[in-house]
Amino acid sequence: MxxxxxxxxxxxxxxxxxxxxxxxxxxxxxxAIKLASNEVAFPPLPAVVQAVTAAAGETNRYPDNGAAVLTAALAERYGVDPGQIASGCGAVTLCQELAQAYSEPGTSIAFAWRSFEMYPLLARVAGARPVQVPLVPGRDGGPADTHDLDGLLAAIDDTTRLVFVCNPNNPTGTAVRRGELERFLDAVPATTLVVLDEAYREFVSDGDVPDGVELMRGRDNVAVLRTFSKAWGLAGLRVGYLIAEDPAVAEAVRKTHVPFSVSMLAQAAAVAALASExxxxxxxxxxxxxxxxxxxxxxxxxxxxxxxxxxxxxxxxxxxxxxxxxxxxxxxxxxxxxxxxxxxxxxxxxxxxxxxxxxxxxxxxxxxxxxxxx
Missing domain, CATH: 3.90.1150.10 (Aspartate Aminotransferase, domain 1)
Structure with a gap:
């Protein structure tokens, strides 16, 4: 067997x-009503429907493996070089590709817990040791629901290749603020890559919750994950992206990318969604x-x-x-x-x-x- x-x-x-x-x-x-998967209740954007309909006539061909049009649109939106961007079949696939690119037996991946449930699974698949740092109360007398960045920093050792910071955190919805996140990023060793997982960034209303892309600038060991599945309404098409200060990080992710995994329809839809901001x-x-x-x-x-x-x-x-x-x-x-x-x-x-x-x-x-x- x-x-x-x-x-x-x-x-x-x-x-x-x-x-x-x-x-x-x-x-x-x-x-029945589904309030389980953090989808938006709105229908697809009209421009997305139009773009997907047009692209459907070309689906006898492979999609662009480099997602060049989408990458260029994202690079312009964030003011970065296209070489700093990698796309993937949803942000979770990029998490997996990061784990494959940076982890191996004998290394570890650290993250808060509870947080996104795929982190420990992806660590184990990559052969790395998952290091779970318990959440702490975000307010006096409240439940444990917020990242303990001091605890996360203390958990980093010579084996730690990746640290995931889910901000806002899934499933608790809480977020860490600018000052404490900046102090954390400045203290993390240069040999450890911090991944700011910002799948829900577009719903942030607290002005003191920082944009990870801003904090990434000037920090070579920081990358940011975003997705089109939530706010942009493309959960059924699966497309996410990574932005890294160091282009070598994006290049490492592209090397572990499953070829053609971001479909032609997904790429067309994401470009149309960006134009409907x-x-x-x-x-x-x-x-x-x-x-x-x-x-x-x-x-x-x-x-x-x-x-x-x-x-x-x-x-x-x-x-x-x-x-x-x-x-x-x-x-x-x-x-x-x-x-x-x-x-x-x-x-x-x-x-x-x-x-x-x-x-x-x-x-x-x-x-x-x-x-x-x-």
Whole structure:
């Protein structure tokens, strides 16, 4: 019998959010609501639909492996050289390519925990040791939900090749501010690459949460990850990108890139989305406003909800996470539980969030969701 590597065999399978159509059929309702995967509720941008339709007529050909048009558009947008950019099939693929480019057995990858669930899996696949640094409370008396940058710095040693800083953090939605992040970056050894994972950057409303691309400049061991899957509405097409101060970092990622993995349709859609930035900004502003409303409604119900800088909110309900998510699914609302820790709820359209709140009101007594004292 042929067996995979023990490290791979021991990996848990990635679990995406449930398909709402499947849940609707299962429980016998017309429609289920999915607030589990941090997608935006808006339909694709009109320019994206037009670009994808035009590109579909060329899909008998391979896509441009270097994504030259997209790379040039990104380089102009951020004021960098095209050689500083690498594209990939979503930001998670770039995380994997970074791990492959910089890690090997005997090295380590450090990151906060809980954070993006793929970090420890990608470390193990690359043969590296995952180093998890626990989150700390972001406010007095609050739950552990924020990066401990001092702890992360202390965890770096001679084996540490990569450090991931997810800002805003997934799944808690909290973000580290400019001063502490600058101090952290200045203290990290030059031989360790810091990757600022900014998948949710477009939803940041706190002016003291820095733009990673600004902090990257002048720091050769810093790279930034962004994605078109969230704010830009291209989750179904999968395209992300990396910007590195040192072009050698982007070149290393391109060397581990799976050829042609960013499809022709994805490249065309991303270019069209960038040209529609004004509309994207309006959509993000609507998400931020709805996030504030949803946060206020949850706090009125006594739930301890931190200020989120992403397009989701975090319910730190501990051991009730799995029962709560299961009870909500029984009422046709899909959320993302992290058993023993909390439930992540995507900010949806107002009517979707109202349905979630109604379902929460209906089940919370049965599930015994803890509330914060008034």
């Amino acid at each position: 042929v067996s995979p590597r023990p490290a791979v065999e021991a990996l848990p399978a990635y679990r995406p959010g449930r398909n709402p159509a499947d849940l609707a059929r299962e429980i016998g309702v017309d429609r 004004d509309e994207v900004r309006r959509r993000c502003a609507a998400v931020v406003a709805e996030r504030a409303r949803l946060t206020g409604e949850l706090r009125e119900r006594g739930l301890d909800v931190a200020d989120s800088q992403a397009n989701f909110v975090w319910l730190p309900v501990g051991e009730q996470a799995a029962p709560l998510a299961e009870a909500l699914e029984a009422r046709a609302v899909i959320t993302r539980p992290f058993p023993g820790e909390g439930v992540r709820v995507t900010v949806g359209a107002p009517e979707e969030d109202d349905a979630f709140l109604a379902a929460l009101d209906a089940v919370r007594d049965d599930v015994r969701v803890a509330v914060r004292p008034a």
